[in-house]
Amino acid sequence: MLLDSYDTEDLFDEMFDGGREVRPHYQLLRERLDTMSREELDQKIKNLETLFIRQGITFTVYGDQRGTERVFPFDPIPRIIPADEWQIIEDGLVQRITALNLFLYDVYHERKILRDKVIPEEVVLSAAHYRPEFVDVDVPRDIYIHICGTDLIRDRDGSYLVLEDNGRCPSGVSYVLENRMAMKRVFPNLFGSAGVRSVDSYAADLLGTLQYIAPHAKPDPVCVLLTPGHYNSAYFEHSFLARQMGIEIVEGRDLIVVDGYVYMRTTRGLLQVDVIYRRIDDDFLDPKVFRKDSMLGVPGLVEAVQRGNVALANAIGTGVADDKVTYAYVEKMIKYYLDQDPILKQVPTFLAWDEKDRGYILDHLPELVVKAANESGGYGMLIGPKASKEEIEKFRQLIIANPRNYIAQPVVYFSRHPTLTDGTVEGRHVDLRPFVLSGERTHILPGGLTRVALKKGSIVVNSSQGGGSKDTWVLHPPRK
Amino acid sequence: MLSRVADNLYWMARSIERAENLARLMQASTELLLDSETLGSRYLNDYWDPILIATAMEEHFRELYPNGTAADVGPFVTLNEENPHSITMCLRDARESARTVRDQISDEMWTELNDLFLFITSRATNSLFQRAPQNVYDRIIQGSLLFHGITDATLARTEGWQFIQLGKYLERADKTSRFLDIRVHGGPDGTSLDSIQWTSILRSASAFGTYRIEVGGEPTAEGVIDLLVFSMDFPRSIRFCVREIDHLLHRISGSPAGTYCNTAEREAGRLLATLNFNGNGEILERGLHDYMDDVQKVLNTIGQSIFETYVLLPQDQLRLTFIPSSEQQQLRWQVLQQQQQQQ
Amino acid sequence: MKLRAHHRTEYLYSQPARSNSNEIRLQPPHTPWQSRSFWLLKVLPATPLRHYVDLHRNGVHHFEIGEPHSRLVIDATSTVITLNRYADGEPAGIPFSALETCREDAEVTLYQKDSRYVRIDPAIWRAAIDVKGESDDVYLTAKAIGEHLYDTCRYVSGITTVNTTSTEFFQNRHGVCQDFTHLMLAMCRAMDIPARYVSGYLYDHRRGSLRGAHQSHAWVEVHLPGHGWFGLDPTNRRPVDDHYVTLASGRDYDDASPVKGSFMGSGSRVMNVTVSVEEL
The missing domain is CATH 3.40.50.11290 (Rossmann fold)
Incomplete structure (x- = not known):
């Protein structure tokens, strides 16, 4: 059977606990997988890929003259999140996005948080995506980030950590919806019994969010x-x-x-x-x-x-909130604007612009992950333990030349998830990008994009660099 | 609806209709050739030249194949990606147009068009073409027909549908007029064509079966012209297509039939009236070639006017000066104008 | 029952307001029959929030907006799990003599006296006596007072204000939940029953059948020696069960009001409040 030889290698695994027993919320899936042969599964995948190509569910590969389209690699073993875990994610994200929106309002208006020296003024004003053109400009309903995709990873103990916020133009939500459609074809009978929450309301919620921010609350915008x-x-x-x-x-x-x-x-x-x-x-x-x-x-x-x-979603200038240096201060924002402790923790972050931190970074480059403050998609990144001496030296010079543009974090841990590989099922690292809509209410799509690094041992999950995706099942609370 | 969307729907329909017509022309011509195996090689060139001229591919053919022979024509017209007017490229254009307006067409339409594109660009098709070109043409014709059928069955009769139909009928009328004209180049005038060649023309317009039922007997100039130009009922006749075009233009603008509010409507009305009152006598008197030339000119004017009225809005023309035109925009417009000049 | 409440208050000032300082009592406390699983307070213009716990153990958030502004939004979202306080039946059978035991308990005696809006005047005392009659049951007396008010007062908005006292309502008998609650407090206290004002939300599962469900609601809690506090809703003639979310309590509205503030400014001010409660 598919999972018989599966080895967690003592890493935190989504499906199996430390004693290598299947976690309860994966029990049904495990039973279903045990009834399937490798051939049956392969055949289903093949059918799916044909379906994806026929329907044009593809992304374009840059740098290819003919505009080649590829199917976003899709793994058929779903990631499952039980209701209580999801509740924490949902609460934490609502709290976080609320704080980020208040921060953006503040930065483009009174700048109290800077005046109170909770966040150094220079950090914000020097951010590449700070837009002075929008100081004192009111945006409808005072919401800046209407659509946010926040990347989460799981720490060694399984707790969820925020890796980064994507508050500019986050993408990937269509794959959530398409993956779900695909999975319904692979495991048609499992959905009903597993109690998977539907992701169908996303488009309606998104439209509601857009309509809500119409200028002057215009009806039927x-x-x-x-x-x-x-x-x-x-x-x-x-x-x-x-x-x-x-x-x-x-x-x-x-x-x-x-x-x-x-x-x-x-x-x-x-x-x-409008x-x-x-x-x-x-x-x-x-x-x-x-x-x-x-x-x-x-x-x-x-x-x-x-x-x-006219209203824009997201508003102009939100990049100042998902800047990787700003990231280091989000917990302080939550305290400042909401008077609460953060529900979701984040990764400890060293800031190269801070002299003390910079010294530490430069002394510990081989152990750290260095990221450019304003890049996304996995570009402009140094993974210390896997980098060559030359790469490390290159980043040392880059950091010294432009400290504001770099941050460093300890190597973070990504949980693993059983994933179909060429020969068998093996653990691959995954992250999770839930999608948050901020309009009249804050909605979190019960699901999200689970991205999986298809290369063994890799933690780069970006689709442009060899990542695939899984359907993400958020379960209804168990019935009493 | 967005002007750009209307434009893309129109071109999507035109491009796929064009691919279908080319496929049918090639199929009929290749078959005709099989019946004339004894023809000399000089005649072979003479045979294909009018086809290349009628489809506006002659220049490209000479460029790509300075010493081209009859055997090069099939692959050039069908699969060659360096020939911007090949069937493959028509289908690529159709698919690109469809891709930018995917949200406006049905999933089934997209899937069929995409399937057809994947078919024509696949390696397997390339080798199939070497062995059995007729099978490839069959698939293309079927794909196009299926696409139009799916459109009929799945798309709401909104403005988008009307622009799709406009594209289809304009292209179809244009191609029918060109196919009628092809053999004229081969002989001194239309009347000297033999019945085999008239049969080939009928096949190019998928009209052979209808001819046997509606007219009967060996194909003659009068009979073919009656069917392909003047028939009220045959869906590939020029008159039928122009009547549809006239009707669609009025549906889009909302102006009552018999009146007009833009050049396209005026020209379509005029052409329809001419076709209503003329018969094969007028054509044969004037010469088939000249008559068809006039028809094509009017169809061009209609196409140009549709673009100017609904895509290049009059308001924009006033303001174009302060819009820094994007590269893509220029590219698209060039493509449009090129395509229109060739008609 | 798992309930989510969303409570949004918006002030629009015709002339910019300054030095706007506010106290917010919108955080559902943890009680034996209510646990808070999520709570978030958002204030615009963005400003730092602080909090403290007041005399009545309410969680109070406060803030001040110094710079001129023409709009203030206070947006609170809470998710709570409620239990039915009356799951084991009504706590009848406690005689008035039992109230003697709380004479020394300052936390209870606080709720037996007059307060700003709750006045035990002779007419109210007389009315309370009439309702009590021969009964020696504390809970049933309180319940009867609530039912009496439901039967004899009309629920009409726009007649009373936030400053209407129990005496004024007693005289004209037209008002809203706050007035029903104040008068019931006065009558209970007249009978020496410790009674406190509770502000909160009411989930209307039948939509439209309950009063105060789409607003910030208020009701009475009476203290029963040895059993603790029990809620009674005179506006709806209902015991306070798991459909109710408690936010704050106190002697009267003045102690428990959800949003209370002051600002410097001239011109007019518009307040828009929306409350919605849904079951999860």
Whole structure:
């Protein structure tokens, strides 16, 4: 049977406990897997991949002239999270996102947290994604991050830690929804009996969030999704979400700003747009204000936002909150704005701009993970224990040259999860990206993207670098 | 609906219809050739040249195959990715257009189009083409028909549907007129074509069966023109297509039939009236080639006007000066204009 | 019962307000029949929050917004698990003589006296005597007082204000839960029954059948020697079971009010409050 020879190698495993017994919430899955042969499973995967290719559930690989599309590698053994664990995640994320939104409001208004010296002013004002253009600009409902994807990992004792917040344009939610559809085909009978919570309400909740932030609480606002275009790697997701929400998917060239209002070009003429769910980074939004060479944006859009005539989700300037240096201060923010202790812990972080921390970092490079403050997708990273001497030296120079741009963390631990490999089922490292929507309420999609590093021993889970994904099952609380 | 979306739906339909028509033309022409095995090689070139001219691929063919022979034509028209007008590239264009408007079409439409694209670009198809080109053409024709059938059965009759139909009928009318014209290049005038060649034209327009039922007997110039130009009932006749175009344009703009509010409507109305009142006599008198040339010009004008009215909005024309045009935008517009010039 | 409550208060100032300082009593306490699994208070404009525990053991959060602002939002979300205090039946059978035992207990005697909005005046005392009649049962007397108010007072909003006293309500008999509660407190205290004001939420599982379910609600708790505090809701003529979420308690509204603040400013002010309670 598939799992008979599975070895946890004494690492924290999602499915098996320290005594190598299957954890109770995985019992049903284990039983189901035991009835399946490797051939049966392989056949199901093959069918699924065909289905994915036929439906175009793909991401585009950059740097390939022909715009090759690949299927996001999908592992059929689902990750299961019991209700009590999920409750902690949900509570912790609501708390965290609330604090981040208050922080952004504060940073772009009175800056109390800086004046009170809870966070050093220079950290915020020097952040690459800080947007002085938005100081004292009110955004609808005072919400900045409407859609957040927060990456979680599990510590050696199994407790969840926040690895990073993605508060700019987090992607991946369509895979959550598609993976679920795929899993229903692999294990059609398991869903009912396992008590898996549905992820179907995401699009409706997202639309509700967008409508909620319409300028001047306008009823029946026109919402659109702004995409960089169909060559973008996440285009599938953009069109998937637009379709699920029943809103237009537009490119920059479909929009035009006239007298401070945004319109889209339709066959009937110009139609005013109230809310833009933008999947374009700040830098490319408006060539009049940010990158002049941007061909994806809409000239005049920033002014329309500043004048309060159109709402953006997420707001401009949220990057200051998911900066990796800011990350080190989120626990202090929670204390400051909410007067609470953080529910979810995070990874201890050394800041290269702090002289004392920098000394420690430079002395311990081979043991640490160094990250550039403003990069995402696993780029600009040094994994000390796996790096060559040259790489370490290169990062030493980079850090000395630009300390503000680097942070270091001890090597974090990623839990492992049984994963189908070529020959058998082996443990692979996983993380978890739940999606948080902040509108009238804060919704957490009961599920999330479990990313898995398909390479043995690797902890790089990014799809651009050899990561795959699993369906994530959040269970209903057990019935009394 | 978004102008860009309307434009993409229109081109999606045009491109797939174009691929289907090319496939049918190649299929009919290859079959015709099988019936004329005794023809000399010079005649072979003469045989394919009009086809390359009618499909606007002659120049490209000479570039890519300076010493090209008849055997190069099939792969060039069908699979060659360096020929921007090959069937493969038409299907790629159709799929790209569809991909940008996936949220506007049904899953089934996308799946069929994507399947067809995956088929045409697969290695297996390449080798199948060497062995049995007819099978490849069959699949393409079937795929296109299936796609239009699925569209009929799964898409709401909204504006998007109307733009899809516009693209389909404009392309179809254009291709029917071109196919009628092809053999003219081969002989001094249309009347000298023999019944085998008329049969081939009918096959190119999938009209052979209908001809036997509706007209009967050996195909003649009069009979073929009556069916492919003037039939009210045959869905690939020019008159049928233009009537649909006229109807669709009025549905889109909301202006009453018989009136017009843009160039496209005016030209479509005019062409329809001409077709309503003319018969094969007028064509044969004027010469098939010249008559078809006029039809194609009007169809071009209609296409251009649709673009100007619904995509390149008049408001934009005033404001274009302050929109820094994106590279993609320029690219797309160039593609559009190129395609239109070739019609 | 697992309940989630969302309580949002928004003030809109026509002229910018300054030095806006507020005390918030919106944190559900842990009690033997209520446990709080989640709680979050969000204030906009963003400002540091602090908290302390007051005399009545309420968790109080406070903040001050110094700079001018034209809008203040106080948004509280809580998730609690409630148990039914009456699961073992009603605590009848305790005679008035038992109240003697709490004479020395300052934490209880506090709730037998007059307070800002609760006045034991002679007319109220007389009315309470009439309701009590010959009964020597503390709980049943309190319950009868509540039922009497439900029967003789009309639930109408817009007639009374936050400052209406029990005496004023006793006279015109039209008011809201706060008034029902104040008058019931006055009548209970007139009979020497220790009674306190409780603010909280009410989950209306039948939607629309209960008063005060979509607002911040209030009710009475009476102290029964040897048994502790039991809630009675005179506005709905109901014992306070697991449909109720307690936020704060005190002698009267003044001690337990959910949001209380002051600011410097001129011009008018609009307050919008929404409360929703759902079962999870």
